[in-house]
Amino acid sequence: MKIPFNINSRIKELEVKPNETLLSALRNNGYTEVKCGCSEGECGACLVLMDEKPVNSCQVLAMSVRDKKVKTVKGIGTLYLPHQIQKAFVKAGADQCGFCSPGMIIASYSILKETENKPTKEDITRGLDGNLCRCTGYVKILEAVENAAKTSLTEETKAPEAVCTNM
Amino acid sequence: MYKYVNKPVEKIDGLALVTGEEKYTDDFIYKDMLHVAILHSGYAHAKIEEIDDTEALKMPGVVEVLSYKNINRILYTTAGQGYPEPSPYDTCLFNDVMRFVGDNILAVAAETKEIAEKALSKIKVKFTVLEPLLNFEDAETSEVIIHNGDNSHAMIPVYYDPSQNLAAKVEASVGDFEGAYMDSPKKLDCTFYTSYASHCAIEPHAAVTFLDRRGRLIICSTTQVPFHVRRIVSAVCEIPIAKIRVIKPRIGGGFGGKQEVLLEPVAALVTWRTKRPAKLTYSRKEVFRSTRTRHQYRTTFKAGYSEDGSINALHLDALENSGAYGSHALTVLSNAGSKTLPLLNKIQNLKFTGKGVYTNLPTGGAYRGYGATEAYFGLGQIIDMICEETKTDIIEFYKKWTIKPGETSPIFQALGEGKAGVAMTIGSSSLEECISLGLKESGWYEKRKLYGKDSPLNQGRFRRGIGMSVMMQGSAIPEIDMASAYMKMNDDGSFNLLVGATDLGTGSDTVLSQIASEVLDTPVEQIIVNSSDTDHTPFDTGAYASSTTYLSGQAVKKCAEEIKRQILKTGAAMLHLGEESVEVKNSSVTSKDGLSGVSFEEICRYSFYEKDQFQIQATASHVSPKSPPPFAAHFAEIEVDTLTGIIKVLNYAAAVDCGVPINTTLAEGQAEGAIVNGLAYAIFEDFYFSEKGKLLNDTFGKYGFMTASDIPPIKVILVKSFEETGPFGAKSISEININGALPSLANAFYNATGKRLLRAPFTPEKVLWALEN
Numbered sequence A: 001m002k003i004p005f006n007i008n009s010r011i012k013e014l015e016v017k018p019n020e021t022l023l024s025a026l027r028n029n030g031y032t033e034v035k036c037g038c039s040e041g042e043c044g045a046c047l048v049l050m051d052e053k054p055v056n057s058c059q060v061l062a063m064s065v066r067d068k069k070v071k072t073v074k075g076i077g078t079l080y081l082p083h084q085i086q087k088a089f090v091k092a093g094a095d096q097c098g099f100c101s102p103g104m105i106i107a108s109y110s111i112l113k114e115t116e117n118k119p120t121k122e123d124i125t126r127g128l129d130g131n132l133c134r135c136t137g138y139v140k141i142l143e144a145v146e147n148a149a150k151t152s153l154t155e156e157t158k159a160p161e162a163v164c165t166n167m
Numbered sequence B: 001m002y003k004y005v006n007k008p009v010e011k012i013d014g015l016a017l018v019t020g021e022e023k024y025t026d027d028f029i030y031k032d033m034l035h036v037a038i039l040h041s042g043y044a045h046a047k048i049e050e051i052d053d054t055e056a057l058k059m060p061g062v063v064e065v066l067s068y069k070n071i072n073r074i075l076y077t078t079a080g081q082g083y084p085e086p087s088p089y090d091t092c093l094f095n096d097v098m099r100f101v102g103d104n105i106l107a108v109a110a111e112t113k114e115i116a117e118k119a120l121s122k123i124k125v126k127f128t129v130l131e132p133l134l135n136f137e138d139a140e141t142s143e144v145i146i147h148n149g150d151n152s153h154a155m156i157p158v159y160y161d162p163s164q165n166l167a168a169k170v171e172a173s174v175g176d177f178e179g180a181y182m183d184s185p186k187k188l189d190c191t192f193y194t195s196y197a198s199h200c201a202i203e204p205h206a207a208v209t210f211l212d213r214r215g216r217l218i219i220c221s222t223t224q225v226p227f228h229v230r231r232i233v234s235a236v237c238e239i240p241i242a243k244i245r246v247i248k249p250r251i252g253g254g255f256g257g258k259q260e261v262l263l264e265p266v267a268a269l270v271t272w273r274t275k276r277p278a279k280l281t282y283s284r285k286e287v288f289r290s291t292r293t294r295h296q297y298r299t300t301f302k303a304g305y306s307e308d309g310s311i312n313a314l315h316l317d318a319l320e321n322s323g324a325y326g327s328h329a330l331t332v333l334s335n336a337g338s339k340t341l342p343l344l345n346k347i348q349n350l351k352f353t354g355k356g357v358y359t360n361l362p363t364g365g366a367y368r369g370y371g372a373t374e375a376y377f378g379l380g381q382i383i384d385m386i387c388e389e390t391k392t393d394i395i396e397f398y399k400k401w402t403i404k405p406g407e408t409s410p411i412f413q414a415l416g417e418g419k420a421g422v423a424m425t426i427g428s429s430s431l432e433e434c435i436s437l438g439l440k441e442s443g444w445y446e447k448r449k450l451y452g453k454d455s456p457l458n459q460g461r462f463r464r465g466i467g468m469s470v471m472m473q474g475s476a477i478p479e480i481d482m483a484s485a486y487m488k489m490n491d492d493g494s495f496n497l498l499v500g501a502t503d504l505g506t507g508s509d510t511v512l513s514q515i516a517s518e519v520l521d522t523p524v525e526q527i528i529v530n531s532s533d534t535d536h537t538p539f540d541t542g543a544y545a546s547s548t549t550y551l552s553g554q555a556v557k558k559c560a561e562e563i564k565r566q567i568l569k570t571g572a573a574m575l576h577l578g579e580e581s582v583e584v585k586n587s588s589v590t591s592k593d594g595l596s597g598v599s600f601e602e603i604c605r606y607s608f609y610e611k612d613q614f615q616i617q618a619t620a621s622h623v624s625p626k627s628p629p630p631f632a633a634h635f636a637e638i639e640v641d642t643l644t645g646i647i648k649v650l651n652y653a654a655a656v657d658c659g660v661p662i663n664t665t666l667a668e669g670q671a672e673g674a675i676v677n678g679l680a681y682a683i684f685e686d687f688y689f690s691e692k693g694k695l696l697n698d699t700f701g702k703y704g705f706m707t708a709s710d711i712p713p714i715k716v717i718l719v720k721s722f723e724e725t726g727p728f729g730a731k732s733i734s735e736i737n738i739n740g741a742l743p744s745l746a747n748a749f750y751n752a753t754g755k756r757l758l759r760a761p762f763t764p765e766k767v768l769w770a771l772e773n
Helices: A022-028 A084-092 A101-114 A121-127 A139-150 B014-018 B054-058 B113-121 B177-183 B226-237 B264-274 B284-290 B329-338 B372-390 B394-401 B410-414 B431-442 B444-450 B508-520 B548-574 B600-609 B664-683 B741-753 B764-772
Strands: A002-007 A010-015 A047-050 A053-056 A069-071 B034-040 B046-052 B062-066 B104-110 B124-129 B166-174 B186-194 B206-211 B217-221 B244-247 B278-281 B296-305 B311-323 B349-358 B462-472 B482-489 B495-499 B527-531 B582-585 B588-591 B597-599 B617-623 B631-641 B646-657 B714-718
Touching: A010 A022, A047 A101, A053 A101, A084 A101, A084 A139, A084 B014, A101 A121, A101 A139, A101 B014, A121 A139, A139 B664, B034 B113, B034 B264, B034 B284, B046 B104, B054 B062, B062 B113, B062 B264, B104 B113, B104 B264, B166 B311, B166 B329, B166 B410, B177 B296, B177 B311, B177 B349, B186 B372, B206 B264, B217 B226, B217 B264, B226 B244, B226 B264, B264 B278, B296 B372, B311 B329, B311 B372, B329 B349, B329 B372, B329 B410, B349 B410, B372 B394, B372 B462, B372 B741, B394 B431, B394 B462, B431 B444, B431 B462, B431 B631, B431 B646, B431 B714, B444 B462, B462 B741, B482 B548, B482 B600, B495 B508, B495 B548, B508 B527, B508 B548, B548 B582, B548 B588, B548 B597, B548 B600, B548 B617, B588 B600, B597 B600, B631 B741, B646 B664, B646 B741, B646 B764, B664 B714, B664 B741, B741 B764
Parallel strands: A002 A069, B034 B278, B217 B244, B311 B349, B495 B527, B646 B714
Antiparallel strands: A002 A010, A047 A053, A047 A069, B034 B104, B046 B124, B062 B104, B166 B349, B186 B296, B206 B217, B206 B278, B296 B311, B462 B631, B482 B495, B482 B617, B582 B588, B588 B597, B631 B646
16 A cells, blocks of 8 residues: 655655565665665664654564654755765765675764754764674774864755665 | 775765665666565475465466475575585575575465565465474584585585584694693683674665566576676576676675575576566565575684693684585684684694584574684684783784784685585784784773783773783685786776676776776776676676685786787887886876876777777686785773673774785774774674574664764774785785684673673673673
């Protein structure tokens, strides 16, 4: 069935099956920027914002997004209008394989928002605690979030029309 | 000195990665795509008597069931290595004997993933359960023979005897170990154990296959070795190589775990038979249970030494648990010797013996460190033991006993990868400086004075210690692995660079464009990289053996140099000057007197449209005559809670010689990632099995995984040296730094408590056991 929902500030319909997780529904509907690393709520690769709160989309039923605002990493910033956090990740070299990055960016965005851009080191490590990364050893990710915090949190980035679709 | 290399250039795919634009294998979705699910064995050792798939095939939406009943059983190795592979041919895609919990029984292809998974539960399999062999130390004497009469065989002339459960056997000797050991006034004999481990790349293994408009099979997969995938799928699925194209999109980490050809042949067969696109993506549990692992090891070191700390004789005996199949069994074993013993090349009498044995446990494979990690655990500790015993300063020991530029070790020639190795003289090393900088960074001498088991600080519940170790690795497999590159010039002065090299997230696409940029003195943005597509890029053995920057980088350098020659020739003709009077500078060819010049854009337009028209293009291949080792010195400061057995790492410093780092940020990132992986492996990563051989901790949560809040302050210092045989002086960095945590932490533990940790990982139980014994 189709349910209306708000994704990345646009009104769209999500084709969902009963009992389907939000992660599965998002990916099946083409939002493949949301990654699946474990399906068990343990890796954070599928993290999205639901009404600005970070949730592992593999732990949420798709039906529950009706009338909710969902934001993926593309709702934070895009290739053509990247958010400062995304720029900071690239500058610091926090982007190795990039598979954890969409979730990491969502988590980082939430940390900066909750701490009004003044996170302590502990805020950052605690905020990223649910996101696993095997490539970086987290060193450059922590550096990137600290650097992003130094530049003020800009207004919500408006995503331009998505350009990259599935083949 | 350099303009584009040895710089912190941002990854060329960076923004696309962090904005979610890049596509990974599972992101490819096709209309009409079939979904494949695999039924895995729940028994560690069993013979399938009967498979009844009637009910499953009756289900609406089930299209195909693949098992040993309807495929040709072709023996192969899943190890993605060069041909002929040094790993034995002992595996079938689907077979009637199950050799570990997680082995493949059959595959179902259906219209949806849910139907495919439901169909698995409708399949009835009748087994005769066999006695499993679950302890690798019993393998040689066990009556259970794992590859019994199944025609398993080696492809190269190496020792291989499945009738004794031997997947591999290696021996090498220098001097007279026995004699020198007997004559030594002091002797040491110590055994160490290292555990299984999962690579834990966050992206699970996946393969997507479809036929193109001409009926060719396209395989998109999470692979480190696209060209090996093409060759192996061709052999296993009996499809000509000409009909196969393998594409590696972005991949979410490899670490060796994706140097295996596991999923591709299954999806390929489904597509080849049904003519429909197919997708097979493993769940995390399947990745843990059914893909490859780090081999479990027992290493025994015997050393004969003198009162002054001189080592006269050293024997490393390694027993490797290869698991159910012999993937990388021989080469990981060889590397346990060849990447460790040459470090101490002053030892005159050396012996290496090793066996890889089959068991009914998960199969080992390539894993960052590749045998060296397992052997350094013991080697790093016995050096510390000898130094403690003889009151030798371990820093001075390493400075004196380690291999230096201009020196060699007979082990290089004695231990190869399935054949004799390659003699090699060390050309570059900044190891002494690494040791000096590392001890300064870690506050080594001050802390050594402060800590120690007798220190007044270390009499309570919490005890602190500091330990260090030194290590080397290699860069590529000499005289075996080949990389190649192709470049052409475009009419705006940009270049297409096509490489078979495989970027696993390491940033090799960026590193290789920096190398081309440096040769051509043109910005990185002007180099358009296309990599890892067997139709469109030239051959490369793939991303393993710490080879990409060193080997593929040198192929790119040679290729760009040929392009430069053509550009200079064309530019000189345009300027009516001799080639000796012009040079390449800032994306143009200018006269050396600086009076005239033509831009790359003008040169390419001229070569396309004006006179003696031709395409400026070149290709180059590279095979390395040697495998220059990177070196590193690691220093760990820890705190042991003697009540709970918890080890906390307080500080970790690593000084690393990777030659000239092409990309300083990415090189640091490689080191940091490897260090944290090494720390997690040292402190808690392990596989726990049921009595029947079933893996119990098959989720991230149960397995344990270091998170951002678990990591200590880590300091990586890159200490340059210049490797003549590498591109702009570069050597490798990807693997070496996973080798330091085990011995450095264990030595720090000794410093804190006076006890040795001989079994890894250092879980609270093992720590408490060590404290009490």
